[in-house]
Amino acid sequence: xxxxxxxxxxxxxxxxxRTRYAINSLAMFIIVAISVILFSxxxxxxxxxxxxxxxxxxxxxxxxxxxxxxxxxxxxxxxxMTLQLVASPSTVFTGKLIFNLVLVFCMNxxxxxxxxxxxxxxxxxxxxxxxxxxxxxxxxxAIASTIIAxxxxxxxxxxxxxxxxxxxxxxxxxxxxxxxxxxxxDGTTFEKSIFELAVVICYDVIMLTASYMLFDFIxxx
Amino acid sequence: xxxxxVKAETLGKTFGRRLIFSDLExxxxxxxxxxxxxxxxxxxxxxxxxxxxxxxxTKGTVKHILDKKExxxxxxxxxxxxxxPYLILYEEFTAWENLNLFSQIRGISFNNELIEYxxxxxxxxxxxxxxxxxxxxxxxxxxxxxxxxxxxxxxLILDEPTSNLDxxxxxxxxxIIKEQGIDRIILxxxxxxxxxxxxxxxxxxQNYKKMPAQELN
Numbered sequence: 001x002x003x004x005x006x007x008x009x010x011x012x013x014x015x016x017x018r019t020r021y022a023i024n025s026l027a028m029f030i031i032v033a034i035s036v037i038l039f040s041x042x043x044x045x046x047x048x049x050x051x052x053x054x055x056x057x058x059x060x061x062x063x064x065x066x067x068x069x070x071x072x073x074x075x076x077x078x079x080x081m082t083l084q085l086v087a088s089p090s091t092v093f094t095g096k097l098i099f100n101l102v103l104v105f106c107m108n109x110x111x112x113x114x115x116x117x118x119x120x121x122x123x124x125x126x127x128x129x130x131x132x133x134x135x136x137x138x139x140x141x142a143i144a145s146t147i148i149a150x151x152x153x154x155x156x157x158x159x160x161x162x163x164x165x166x167x168x169x170x171x172x173x174x175x176x177x178x179x180x181x182x183x184x185x186d187g188t189t190f191e192k193s194i195f196e197l198a199v200v201i202c203y204d205v206i207m208l209t210a211s212y213m214l215f216d217f218i219x220x221x
Numbered sequence: 222x223x224x225x226x227v228k229a230e231t232l233g234k235t236f237g238r239r240l241i242f243s244d245l246e247x248x249x250x251x252x253x254x255x256x257x258x259x260x261x262x263x264x265x266x267x268x269x270x271x272x273x274x275x276x277x278x279t280k281g282t283v284k285h286i287l288d289k290k291e292x293x294x295x296x297x298x299x300x301x302x303x304x305x306p307y308l309i310l311y312e313e314f315t316a317w318e319n320l321n322l323f324s325q326i327r328g329i330s331f332n333n334e335l336i337e338y339x340x341x342x343x344x345x346x347x348x349x350x351x352x353x354x355x356x357x358x359x360x361x362x363x364x365x366x367x368x369x370x371x372x373x374x375x376x377l378i379l380d381e382p383t384s385n386l387d388x389x390x391x392x393x394x395x396x397i398i399k400e401q402g403i404d405r406i407i408l409x410x411x412x413x414x415x416x417x418x419x420x421x422x423x424x425x426x427q428n429y430k431k432m433p434a435q436e437l438n
Contacts, residue, residue: 085303088298
């Protein structure tokens with residue numbers, strides 16, 4: 001694979017390995033968030049509803065702490081113009097999206113593993129449904145985070161604006177993903193979860209289409 | 222022979238309420254060295270950014286025409302080389318890595334011969350494996366020329382090309398501008414008299430507009 005977006009992804013990947021812009025903040029946030037939840041519940045047994053909700057709360061806030069870096073780091077280092085001079089807007093968006101997809105999948109796999117090891121109530125009775133939710137949810141999260149990162153990178157108060165702007169955009173995805181996670185914990189069948197799955201698929205398709213249409217206008221001042 | 226030209230029609234730019242310039246009309250046809258001059262704040266850098274397709278004009282259009290066909294904006298980066306003091310390369314990579322990454326992202330093959338030639342001309346060959354963050358400002362400026370020329374663009378835009386350069390660096394830049402001006406369009410935005418002496422045609426920006434040609438002398 002040697003396409004232009006993949007080359008841009010490789011550039012970001014190598015840059016990340018050298019600068020540790022996102023990895024460190026994501027790792028720290030995952031550890032801190034899960035520790036705080038563990039301390040706050042103590043010896044209490046939390047119900048399935050709360051377990052599914054908290055799982056996606058950790059995912060949402062971890063995403064907020066690291067995924068914006070993909071565009072913010074270019075803007076802060078002043079390399080946005082360099083990127084504009086070597087790649088078309090669609091190449092830039094695809095490259096950055098691949099990077100965020102990889103980051104989201106790695107980050108959420110760690111969260112899911114830690115969660116299943118540390119929370120007794122996180123027992124998946126319908127693992128296949130959870131896997132679908134996890135994959136579709138992560139794709140939606142990565143697409144939405146990437147386009148929001150592109151928007152806020154041009155703004156002044158980037159740190160504050162990212163979660164504020166992300167919350168309403170990600171809310172339909174998070175609510176549906178929480179519901180589907182709850183279904184996979186209590187063992188609900190695929191047939192009964194088809195509506196929620198369709199919502200997440202529609203969300204992913206709409207976000208992807210809207211992002212590609214919007215990005216040209218965001219990228220050029 | 223490649224027939225490349227740049228044509229601006231009723232070009233205007235405002236930032237908020239502040240007018241930078243309005244109703245600019247010009248055309249660069251045929252290979253050669255062209256200049257843009259004007260006092261500080263007259264919009265030289267803004268104009269070259271618009272010509273490079275980095276920012277949009279508020280009014281009017283800039284057309285880049287290759288063999289009588291207009292180049293679509295999403296492909297414009299393949300035809301343009303750009304050097305400016307506010308252009309920043311990836312400091313966590315070496316010069317060689319930067320150039321290699323750029324050629325991969327552009328989707329062009331890495332021209333080893335050309336890159337080595339440019340590194341030698343701009344006196345960076347011995348430092349090609351050093352991280353860009355260890356370079357002096359003059360070395361970074363010379364590195365930008367290699368970045369701008371590595372894909373043999375049809376239009377080379379140089380915004381204050383000799384800023385941060387010592388005499389040796391300036392000589393290399395002037396030599397390469399004269400050499401490259403034979404088979405492509407070079408556009409220099411500067412206030413430096415020596416830079417502008419290289420130009421066969423000049424645009425003077427003043428009082429939000431293009432001044433008549435006689436005002437230059």
